[in-house]
Amino acid sequence: MNKTKVYCVASAVAVCVASNPSMDVLAKHLQPVKLEEKAQQTISAEDYIKYYLSTKEIVKDLNNKDIEKYTLITKVDEKNCTIVLTGNQLFKELTKENQDEIKNAYETAYKDAGMKKAKNCTLSAYDIIVSQASKMVLDAKEQLSLLVKDAESLDASLYTASTYASLKSEVNESNNLIAQDTATLEQVVEAQVKLVNAKNALIDLSGLKSVVEQSNYAKDEYTKNSYRTYETVLNQAKPVLENANSTAEEIQKAQEDLENAIQALVKKADFSILNEKVQEGYAFLESDKDMLEEASYMNFKNELDACSVILSNDGSTQDEINDSLARLNAYFENKDNFVYKVMTLENNVVAEPQKQMLDTPSLVVQEQVNTVQSVQTTSPKATTSAADNFIKTYLTSASGNVFTTANYLNYQKILSAMPSWLKLSSPDQKAVNTELKNKVGKTYQKLLQEAQNLKMSSGTSINTATNTDSTLYTWLCVMSLGMLTFVTKRLRKQD
Known part of the structure; x- marks a missing residue:
């Protein structure tokens, strides 16, 4: 040619x-x-x-x-x-x-x-066209290289094993193509598309993995039911996380279920304060059960039992605990809820002493004389066992403080002590008054008088004073009769 x-x-x-x-x-x-x-x-x-x-x-x-x-x-x-x-x-x-x-x-x-051509360009038209084509391929390879670096920077542990393996295969193919001098633009562009698609097909495990790794909630800090549900969901999520072929839908569902279970965890309430208050209430009932009116006793017991139900329920919330505590405190503070029995000294209480004194007047008189001598010669102890029990039972509040005065919260308890007071021996009575004077500056008789005045002012008749006068009168009659009998016998012996 x-x-x-x-x-x-x-x-x-x-x-x-x-x-x-x-x-x-x-x-x-x-x-x-x-x-x-x-x-x-x-x-x-x-x-x-x-x-x-x-x-x-x-x-x-x-x-x-x-x-x-x-x-x-x-x-x-x-x-x-x-x-x-x-x-x-x-x-x-x-x-x-x-x-x-x-x-x-x-x-x-x-x-x-x-x-x-561009000014000062010395290349032939053919060389210009070829250089343009070569540059286009080089640019495409550079773009492919950037995609490869981006893919290689990904953490394999954050994706399912199967989808990451596919991406890794495309990365290897792309690296081989980049190294080829004869690679065409179509081949490079196709490799770019495949690599991008493989990356987009990755199934992300990072969300589920993060939630599982942070699931270190202490069992003892949450209610049994809520923690049991959380634990079940957590055990279901772990196999999904470890399965190389888990689908995106399965992973998303496992993550959502676990997040919901964590959100539903219920912290155990602080039972300590309510429990302490309930125990205090039961102790109070035990100590005063014989002195409280039956209705007062049962009402307070029912209140304590209701609180005990809250305490026994593991699922009780802090709000429920706080409400029960507030209700119990209010019940404690309202003294109208505690009505004590008003115990009076009936005739049958002194019937037995009267009979004994009539049958053995000389012994009674002798006992009286001995008692007087004992009182005159021996200084009484500050307290005796009987006196101490009397004060603790009838003249001491639930918090352990001796009554300083009679009021609407304690006057019934003071009045109810009258039968026991009359049964005390003279030394024990004196010991009670000595202890009361030392502590509150009053005798039991003074507290009793204050309680009677409160009872009278409340519009309710009080039998305690009347019974007291009758009792003293009876004792005086018995003593007089005994002395008369004793004198008569002495006169007969002299005759």
């Missing part, structure tokens, strides 16, 4: 594209290019430009027949980049003379197509 023929072909192509860089170069009935078998391969400039520097499409001619339409490549893009670089691989195998023919022919066509 001589130069004249090559230039003619180039001129023909240039004429076709002179007015428009995308103008068609038509070729009918062209046969596939066959390289001449020489020491180096050769191809006509016309065929090279047609197959490697032009794009082809099938169009209809005027007779509505399919024909091949070729358009000269004057600027590289994603559609023609591979064509240019594929041709350049062949171009490198051509003879120097053949290469020059192709370059010259394309240079003419490039100029005739209205293309202008």
Whole structure:
């Protein structure tokens, strides 16, 4: 093939594209290019430009027949980049003379197509096109390399094993492609797409993993039911986390269920204060059960029992505990809730002493004399066992303080002590009064008088004073009768 023929072909192509860089170069009935078998391969400039520097499409001619339409490549893009670089691989195998023919022919066509080079550019039109195509591939490889680095930076433990394995496979394929000099733009772009898709297909475990790792809630700090539910859900979530093939839906559900179970955990309430108050109440009932009216006793016991139910329930909330404590404190503070029995000294109480004194008057008188002598010769102890029990039982509050005065909270208890007071011996009575004077500056009789006055002022009749007078009168009569009998017997003996 001589130069004249090559230039003619180039001129023909240039004429076709002179007015428009995308103008068609038509070729009918062209046969596939066959390289001449020489020491180096050769191809006509016309065929090279047609197959490697032009794009082809099938169009209809005027007779509505399919024909091949070729358009000269004057600027590289994603559609023609591979064509240019594929041709350049062949171009490198051509003879120097053949290469020059192709370059010259394309240079003419490039100029005739209205293309202008940048100022001071020394490259041929062919070299410009090839460099554009090569740069496009290099840019694509660089982009692919960035995608690879991003994928390699991911923590494998945060994703399911199967999806991360797929990503790892695409990373390896991409690295191999980046290392290839002959990689086409299509191959690089396809690798980019596959790598991005593999990354997007990763199933994220980080949310579920974080919730599971932070699930270190202490069993003793929460109610049994709420912790049991949480523990069950946690044990169900762990296998999902460890399963290499868990789906995104399974992971999401396990995470949501565990978060809900954690949210539903109920802290155990502080039972200590209420428990202490309830125990105090039961102790009070035990000590005063024989002195409280039955209705007062049962009402308070029911209140304490209701609080005990709250204490025995592991699921009781702090609000329930606080409400029960407030209600119990209010019940304690309202002294109207505690009504003591008013015990009076009936006739049958002194009937037995009267009978004994009538039967053995001399003994009674002797006992009285001995008692008087004992009182005169012996200073009483500060307290005796009987006196101490009397004070603690009838004259001491639930908090352990001796009554300093009678009031509407304690007067019934003071009045109820009267029968026991009358049963005390004279030394014990004196010991009681001595102890009371030392502590509150009053005797029991003074406290009793105050209690009687309160009872009278409340509009209720009090039998205690009347019974006391009757009792003293009875004792005086018995003593007089005894003395009379004793004197009579002495007179008879003298006669």
